[in-house]
Amino acid sequence: MRRAPHFASLALLCACCCAHAEVPPAIRGLHERLLVLDSHLDTPMHLARPGWDISQRHTYAEDLSQVDLPRMIEGGLDGGFFAIFTPQGPRTPEGRTQASEHGLAVITRIRDMVATRPDEFALATRAEDVLDIVASGRRVVLISMENAEPLAADPGRLATYHRLGLRMLGLVHAQNNDFADSATALPQWHGLSPAGRELVQAANRLGILIDVSHASDAVFDQVLALSRAPVIASHSGARAIGPHPRNLDDERLRQLAAKGGVVQVNSFASDLVPRPPNPERDKALAPLYREFRQAASLPPEQVADLARRIHDAEALHPLPSTSLDDFMRHLLHILEVVGPHHVGIGADWDGGGGVEGLRDVSQLPEISARLLAAGYSEEDLAAIWGGNLLRVMAQAARSL
Ligand SMILES: [Zn+2]
Secondary structure (H helix, E strand, O other), X not given: OOOOHHHHHHHHOOOOOOHHHHOOHHHHHHHHHOOOEEEEEOOHHXXXXXXXXXXXXXXXXXXXXXXXXXXXXXXXXXXEEXXXXXXXXXXXXXXXXXXXXXXXXXXXXXXXXXXXXXXXXXXXXXXXXXXXXXHOOOEEEEEEEEOOHHHOOOHXXXXXXXXXXXXXXXXXXXXXXXXXXXXXXXXXXXXEOXXXXXXXXXXXXXXXXXXXXXXXXXXXXXXXXXOOOOOEEEEEOEOOOOOOOOOEOHHHHHXXXXXXXXXXXXXXXXXXXXXXXXXHHHHHHHHHHHHHHOHHHOOHHHHHHHHHHHHHHHHHOOOOOOEHHHHHHHHHHHHHXXXXXXXXXXXXXXXXXXXXXXXXXXHOHHHHHHHHHOOOOHHHHHHXXXXXXXXXXXXXXXXX
16 A cells, blocks of 8 residues: 555545456356455455445445455455555654554454454465365455554564464565665665574565565575565566556566566556656645544544545546556566566455456456456456465465
């Protein structure tokens, strides 16, 4: 999850209707038969909202959410990694304590969501659990961390998080932290810090997947060399298609695949397609995005009002459209470079992901339709939608 720049995609707030009508029933049926997982769901933020219930249907236009049980069922999404995202705060003792408390609050929120809806969701900590949960008719909740800052005060707490269900660890976010340099900041450590190297080794020992999305190229290279297990990029794109520093170049895509890893393709608009600077838009939206970051403490009617004001401001200062075609360009390029056994989907839902024609998880069959049209087989789709993610989870667990 990234905040302000992610919500550039709100330009297309109301563009989500009708698209799934284009998906033929046969493709929808195939999509529903497949194990479909997403490796980066920022939905825990919505779980904190007063009155927001994941069991009920919501709309992106009304409350900016993209994932809930009815839409998961409609889109055939069996589950995924729910992220403990922590905005990078000041790297002071107080800042680290705050991050630590935030991380524990979010993992508690995720576990509570599962515990209070045992007929709808179940926590998975092993690849085998995922299949059992899907067979039981429930949705799969895996837990990941985006930004390891909650561990900065006491990296030994990684073992506690593991006991609570954490199975994927993203080292860093949009700014550098005590463990690693970000792809979107000037280098401080020139890769991993000494504490970052120890954290990677500790994650390996616990069987936690290391996630290199948001990490700098140097961090990517060092993690790949250091990790005993395959590595994942939980929500990233192709730099050959969109030259954002968050995206991976072809050589690094090949290196990730050669180590058995997987890159999960992101749908975050400004990472997919470079956008020209628009200072007037930034000025109009900055205070609204600040308000949005407080959404967890707003009642539903205020969230709806905020969604309308954001939509109005975006309509007043429009950006070039970013669509499912742009997402598919990244996905198809990465498939060409590394093949279907090293690619998945991590669309950054509820974290700023989503483009025109792919606005929430109910529209996921659109991706399946495009992949089949591009010549990929049902077997390929099975690997892309879930098989590859299960494989790297199992490999990380085996490499203890
Ligand atoms: Zn992110």
